[in-house]
Amino acid sequence: SQQGEEDPQALSIQEGENATMNCSYKTSINNLQWYRQNSGRGLVHLILIRSNEREKHSGRLRVTLDTSKKSSSLLITASRAADTASYFCATDAVLSWGKLQFGAGTQVVVTP
Amino acid sequence: NAGVTQTPKFQVLKTGQSMTLQCAQDMNHEYMSWYRQDPGMGLRLIHYSVGAGITDQGEVPNGYNVSRSTTEDFPLRLLSAAPSQTSVYFCASSLRGDTQYFGPGTRLTVL
Numbered sequence: 001s002q003q004g005e006e007d008p009q010a011l012s013i014q015e016g017e018n019a020t021m022n023c024s025y026k027t028s029i030n031n032l033q034w035y036r037q038n039s040g041r042g043l044v045h046l047i048l049i050r051s052n053e054r055e056k057h058s059g060r061l062r063v064t065l066d067t068s069k070k071s072s073s074l075l076i077t078a079s080r081a082a083d084t085a086s087y088f089c090a091t092d093a094v095l096s097w098g099k100l101q102f103g104a105g106t107q108v109v110v111t112p
Numbered sequence: 113n114a115g116v117t118q119t120p121k122f123q124v125l126k127t128g129q130s131m132t133l134q135c136a137q138d139m140n141h142e143y144m145s146w147y148r149q150d151p152g153m154g155l156r157l158i159h160y161s162v163g164a165g166i167t168d169q170g171e172v173p174n175g176y177n178v179s180r181s182t183t184e185d186f187p188l189r190l191l192s193a194a195p196s197q198t199s200v201y202f203c204a205s206s207l208r209g210d211t212q213y214f215g216p217g218t219r220l221t222v223l
Contacts, residue, residue, distance in 0.1 A: 030209055031209065033211065033212065035214075041216075041217075042202065042214050042215065042216045042217050043155075043202065043214040045211050045212070045213065045214075048210070048211050088154050088155070090154075090155075090212075092209065097143070097162070097208050097209055098143035098145060098160055098162065098206060098208065098212070099145070099157055099160055099170060100145070100147075100155070100157065100204075100212055101157070101171075102147075102154030102155045102156070103154050104152070104153055104154045105153075105154055
C-alpha cells in the first residue's frame with residue numbers, strides 16, 4: 001500500500017505560471033520528502049520537512065506540512081520548461097525510520 | 113564523493129536466471145534501501161538495512177534476498193527471475209531521519 005497520495009495526477013501549465021501539488025498520507029510521520037524525477041532518470045531530492053515544521057523554502061520551491069490534516073503541498077513558482085518532470089512525496093513514518101513510502105506522483109508538463 | 117552508485121545500468125535476464133544488483137555508497141550512511149519502480153507508479157520498498165549485519169523486509173520482498181556485510185555495500189539478489197520482476201530498481205542511503213539519496217537505477221527486463 002502507498003502511504004502518500006499525490007493530487008493532481010497530472011498538471012499542465014505554461015512557463016511563468018505557478019504549479020501546486022498536494023500529498024496526503026495516512027499515519028504519523030517523522031518527516032516528509034519531495035523528489036523530482038525526469039523521464040527515465042533517477043530521483044532528485046528537493047526538500048525534506050520534519051513533522052515539527054510547517055513550511056520550508058528552497059529557491060523557487062515552497063513546501064508546507066499540516067500534520068493535523070496529514071497533508072503537504074509543493075509549490076513551484078515561476079515555472080520553467082526544465083521543471084517538466086514527475087514529482088513524488090515520500091513519508092518516513094514514525095517507528096519506521098528509513099522506510100520511505102511513496103505516492104504515485106504528479107506528472108507536471110510546463111510548455112514554453 | 114561518488115554518492116550512491118549502482119551497477120549494472122541495464123540488464124536482460126531469462127526467466128529462472130539469478131543475478132545480483134550492486135549498490136555502494138561512500139557517505140558512511142547507516143541506512144540503505146532497495147526500491148522498485150513500475151511504470152506509472154511510485155517506488156515500493158523491497159528490503160532495507162539499518163547497519164552492517166542488520167536487514168529487514170519492506171513492502172515487496174518476495175523473490176529477493178539481501179545481505180549487508182559492510183557499511184558501504186548493499187547488494188540485492190534475484191534468486192530465480194520472473195517476468196513480474198521487470199522493473200527499475202533504485203538503491204538509496206541515508207542517515208537516520210535524514211534525506212535519502214538515490215542511485216541512478218538499474219533497468220531490469222526479464223524475458
